[in-house]
Amino acid sequence: MVRFNILFLFLFLSLSAQRFPNPTVDSLLTNGINFILLEDYNSAEKNFQSLNQQFPDLPLGNIFLAAVNISKATDYNFELNEDKLDLLFENAEEITENYKDKYGENLWYHYFVALVNGYKSYYSIEQKDYLSGMFDGIESIKSFENCLEIDKNFAEAFVIIGNYLYWKSKKTEFLEWFPFIEDNTDQGIKFLERAVEETTYSRKLAVYTLIWVYINEKRFQDAVNLSRKILDQYPNNRFVKRALASAYYYLDKEKSIEILNQIKSSLVEDNALNGRNKIILNYRVAKLYFELKNYKKAGDICSKLLSDYAQTKTSDDVIIKRIEMTKELSEKIKENL
Structure with missing residues (x-):
């Protein structure tokens, strides 16, 4: 979500x-x-x-x-x-x-x-x-x-409608056997690709949309290439870097870790590394190290997180859920050490 x-x-x-x-x-x-x-x-x-x-x-x-x-x-x-x-x-x-x-x-x-x-x-x-x-x-x-x-050339609409057609099709795939449910996946992608070529202000944003579409389509290298187009002009954009880290998850987990750490450093510089960002980013890094079988590194991150949050009283559902996920990951790490 x-x-x-x-x-x-x-x-x-x-x-x-x-x-x-x-x-x-x-x-x-x-x-x-x-x-x-x-x-x-x-x-x-x-x-x-x-x-x-x-x-x-x-x-x-x-x-x-x-x-x-x-x-x-x-x-x-x-x-x-x-x-x-x-x-x-x-x-x-x-x-x-x-x-x-x-x-x-x-x-x-x-x-x-x-x-x-x-x-x-x-x-x-x-x-x-x-x-x-x-x-x-x-x-x-x-x-x-x-x-x-x-105005049939109002390209902004191509971005929105293309996105709608694509994700609506993906969210209703299980209903496609009904005769009145259409698969508009290809049409949605074509709208988005047209927006990338024809828009001015929104071209970079149309590209950002396509990054997630390509990730969802398992076209991970295409997602990386599109991400780089935005980062060439906005090298510190965290929205795009989060997407790029997700693409690299499937191509190069070490690179994904590097990008997540860049995001964390950027938030520290902006004095914006709050409780949510801290546990979300560190958990993602720990999980990547676990999948790389670097159990010691993953375990160290989990231990530090659980220690930091041990005395924290919070009603924040996001933080509470990540603490539970960190505990589960920590148990899996112990099983592999």
């Missing part, structure tokens, strides 16, 4: 190949999205606050302020600020409706609706409100389809 949520989030951190007609808005959006990809969340927030102040009749400032908060929480593994996000979504929806009253249901109106519903869907899924998440996600897809009806 976490992997899917991060992917879903990245899909909405983008604009289409058709730039927003106001050059100042275009510049603020481009710079703000770039700051998010650089994981400079403070600069991104200031950028989108400026967008809000200069263009209060557009919902984009509120939408992308929500994006900054969601991205930061996902990257740093901390709880979302529900009240703040609810207010941003409410403001964005109200401004969007006012925009429709003034300009009608044009391309950008449908794009705004798609973005708001897309982020609300991600947010609901994070809150484990899966029914609302599914509903908002479907509404977002419909709005992107409306964009394509107005």
Whole structure:
């Protein structure tokens, strides 16, 4: 679920190949999205606050302020600020409706609706409100389809719809013997590959989407190659490095360990290595060492984790689950020593 949520989030951190007609808005959006990809969340927030102040009749400032908060929480593994996000979504929806009253249901109106519903869907899924998440996600897809009806080259829609077609097919594979259930896997991949070729702002994000698709398709070297395309420009991007580590899990476990340790060092530098990140990353490294049959190294990491968390009282389900997984791995290690 976490992997899917991060992917879903990245899909909405983008604009289409058709730039927003106001050059100042275009510049603020481009710079703000770039700051998010650089994981400079403070600069991104200031950028989108400026967008809000200069263009209060557009919902984009509120939408992308929500994006900054969601991205930061996902990257740093901390709880979302529900009240703040609810207010941003409410403001964005109200401004969007006012925009429709003034300009009608044009391309950008449908794009705004798609973005708001897309982020609300991600947010609901994070809150484990899966029914609302599914509903908002479907509404977002419909709005992107409306964009394509107005402009068939609105490449942003290729990313979202391609992703939807691919993952819907994968999640319903067990129903394919029903006559009304279609397998849209290949069509979904083609949409995504077209988005990689045709988008401007969102090309790197379309590439990120394809990384996980290729991993799921067991095309691991393709996933590595795509990851490198983003890391050439954003060498410290932790979202992409997490995906790259997952691809290397199947190709080169030592390399996967190296990348996970880079992520951990990067979080330390940003003063963001909290309890969740620490145990998640160290557990993954320990498990890789175990699979490499380096039982001593794996055991040392597990022992350190269990020692660190022995006196910790927490109600965090993520940490509690990882502690239990670490205990189970530690027992398996002892059996092999």
